[in-house]
Amino acid sequence: MKKITLILFLLFVSLGFSQTVVINELDSDTTFEGNNIDNHEFVELLSETPNFSLDGYVLVFFNGSNSGNDSSYYTIDLDGYTTDVNGLFLIGNNSVSPIPNLIIPSNLIQNGADAVAIYLGDDTDFPEGTMATQTNLVDALVYDTSDADDVALMALLGVSTQYNEGSGNNTNSIQRFDDGLGNANSITYTSTTPTPRALNDGSGMVLNGVLISVVDAYFNEGDSFDVTFTTEQAVDSDLILDFTLNNEGFNTSDFTGNTQVTIPTGQNTITSTITLVDDTMDEGDEEFKVVLQTVPNNYVRLNNNIERRVVDNDFVVAAYGTPLNPTFGIVSSTQPDGYYNSIDGLSGAALEQALQDIIAEEGVVRAQTYSDIIDILEEADQNPENSNQVWLVYTEQGRAKLDYQTTSNNVGTWNREHTFPRSLAGYNSIDLDDFRDGKNTFWNTTADSLRHGNSDGHALRAADGPENSTRNNQHYGQYNGPTATAGSFKGDVARSVLYMQIRYNGLSVENGFPDVSGQMGDLATLLDWHRNDPPDDFEMNRNNVIYEWQINRNPFIDNPDLVEYIWGNQMGNVWNNPLSVDQFTAETIKVYPNPVKDKLYISGNKQQYNVSVFSAEGRVVLTQKVDNNSYLDLELASGLYMVTIETNGESITKKIVIE
Structure with a gap:
């Protein structure tokens, strides 16, 4: 019996130190720009033999936090990938240099205490929330950034040590070292300076790096610019490099110039001049992406996927003005004939109920996803002075539609601002909100569908990223906008918030700054803003756009006097729709x-x-x-x-x- 046990033990040791693929290096928490955004995260795998196929392997990331419950949060199927001449395969952010073999989003790898593991299997074996396991496990690394040991996670993965990369915002990586002796002490891990796409001990083939450079960040149609390729060492034979510029709508019809270049023997740089086509079409601003294709085995791409902006000079200027320079009467309401007839002759609660019956009518009114709001705002909040921009509430300025915030860095970006904040209203996103599925895919909604307030276009505006953070969840009156602005947004947001009380049961606008869920203030401030900043053409246009998506309108834009009959100096009086003669309805008088x-x-x-x-x-x-x-x-x-x-x-x- 003892003999059998010894044989099994030796077999286990042999398998434990001869894995075909291991986790060679991990950098979970690196920031070089000082913005606390992990743009340089990576995981490096090492195969026992060079140019090794990774078919049949899967890389799984486990969340060791209390909420993560030691289960998977991200999985990468490695089928179709191969390690390089040094046996290395790099997975990381686009900012990592040399460029990873496989690109993942920034801020994806959690800091710890967490784990990353290689398994034999498929990504479908590890749906999100799968508990860590030793079944089919090839290699695992449990790590942290000066956090307490996750004993449970280590036990699940069968490892005895959790490795510390360093405190938060460190510039280290955890690296694996093997002394080659094949015993229990052969493998050690050290936190030190990162070495992506290079063996940790400095051995192996030294690859000649290729660097791409494009000097400027913005170009106008008709401009010419250089794409320069530089190698770290002079090439020992002609190096042919192929690259593309295509990116979404930007393609070969948008530029002229060579996309194949050759660095001659003995030299280390070459440039291609690209000229942007100046057409007459309003295609919107676009971004091209310089993508260097495959390079020979003895070369490595130091960077790639270089994006630059092309500003379209064929943008459209609307006939109406911005909220900062408003016009009135140019944009007519697209409300159907008789849309508000049912509120005529009513007052008080009956008037409010009749309004709600219109703007929350089940089977007519639609709810879109929170991601659809991006498309809605690009149309509804389009800058009248430049169709390639959105107009930002609060900061009163235009910003390129392409600058929508996609990472945790909000500087220079725009995002979605809830005029009635989520935390005050009590609504939030669900998984299906992640889909931009268009105008014709929608949810049924009612007055009781409070969650749909999260994605109601009448209550969301395009906003400057940092300013949105500054506003946070403050009531209006606590928050009055940035200093030195004209306040052109005030009536707009007032009518937006007042709409929410009528549209959704469970929401109300109150005097002061309440701390009760579903309540928002300050009513007196909002009434003052409404009276002194009446609806203009910009606001009427966005009302029309949102109507096309949601099949409901903000009645306080179409009939601003209604505000007085519900909250103001006409409260309790009977409402009668404004009088006009038929031939005069084409002109809206403010x-x-x-x-x-x-x-x-x-x-x-x-x-x-x-x-x-x-x-x-x-x-x-x-x-x-x-x-x-x-x-x-x-x-x-x-x-x-x-x-x-x-x-x-x-x-x-x-x-x-x-x-």
Whole structure:
């Protein structure tokens, strides 16, 4: 019996120190830019023999945190891949140099206490949340960044040591060393300076690195630029390099120039000049990607996938203005005939319920995914001055649509801002929110579908990344926007938040800064913002765009006076839809602010208007000609008045309140 046990033990030792593939190096927490973003993470595998096929192997990452429960969070099937002439195979971020054989997203590898393991098997054997196991295990490394040992994870993987890479934001990697003696002490691990695509002991073939350089980050259509390839050492025979520039919509029709170059024997650099085609089509800004194709075995690509921006000079300028320079009456509401008829003659709770019945009607109104919101905002918040940009709420500026935030680094990016914050409302994303499945794929939704507030286009805006973080979940009134801005967003966000109370059961807008789930403030601030920043053409256009996606509208953009009948100085009074004659409906006249103290502005798409003001008894108290986008001076007593605006034989009448 003892003899059999000894044989099994020796067999186990032999297998333990002769794996065909091992984890040779791990860098889970490296940051060189000082932004706490792990752009240089990698895992390096080593095969016992060079140019070894990795078919049949799978690499699995395990989460050792309490929430991770020592189970898998990411899996890579290695079928189709092969180690290099030194037996190495590198998996990492695009910023790692030399460029990895297989690219993974930044910030993917968790810092620890966690583990990475090689198995014989397939990625389907390890769906997300699979508990760590020794079944079919080839090699495993349990590691941390100055964290406590995860004893349970080590036991699951059958290892006795957890290796420390170093404290947070370190510049080390964990490297495997083998003294070749084949005993239990032969294998050691050390935290030291990273050596991706090189054997840890400095042995092996030294590969000649090829570096790609493109100097500028932005180019305009019609520009020419150089793509330069440089080797670390002069080449000993002509080196032919093939590269591509294609990336999504950018293709060979967008440029001219050679995409094959040759570095002559004895030299180490070559340049290709590329000229961008200046066409007349508005394709939007694009990005090309310099991708160097396969290089000979004795060379290695130091970098690759170099992206640069091409700015399209054929962008469209809209007929209407930005919120910073607003226009009125150019964009008409696309509401269907009779859309608001059911609210006529109602007041109080009945008015609110009738509005909700319209904008939350089951079987009509649609809910989109949170990822669809990116497409919605690119259209709804498009910068009127440049169709290749979105207009940013709060910071009042345009930003390229291509600069949508895709990593944890939000500087210079835009993202999705909830005007009614998630944490205050109590809604969040689900897995299906990750899909951008388009306008014609949607969820059924009702007034009770509060979760759909997470992706309601009327309550989300394109926002500057850092400014969105600054706002966080503050109530309006606590947050008043960046300093030195004009506040052109204030009425927009007020109407957005007020819409949410009517659209979803469980949400309300309150005075002050409540800390009750579902409540948001400050109502008094939002009413003031609404009155002093009336809906403009930009806001009407986004209302129309969102209607195409969700089949509902924000009624406070179409009928801003409704705000007063629900929350303001007309609260409790009966609502009647504004009067107008049929032939005058093509022009939308804006009369603001309302209520008004002294100056009443008139805006539309005619040059001049004849304005008459009537008292509540029907007596004319003021008549005056007013130029478009100008104002009427009011020196009248407080109260309710009717204003008739005439031009070219057509007229419209609106109610105003003078404070």
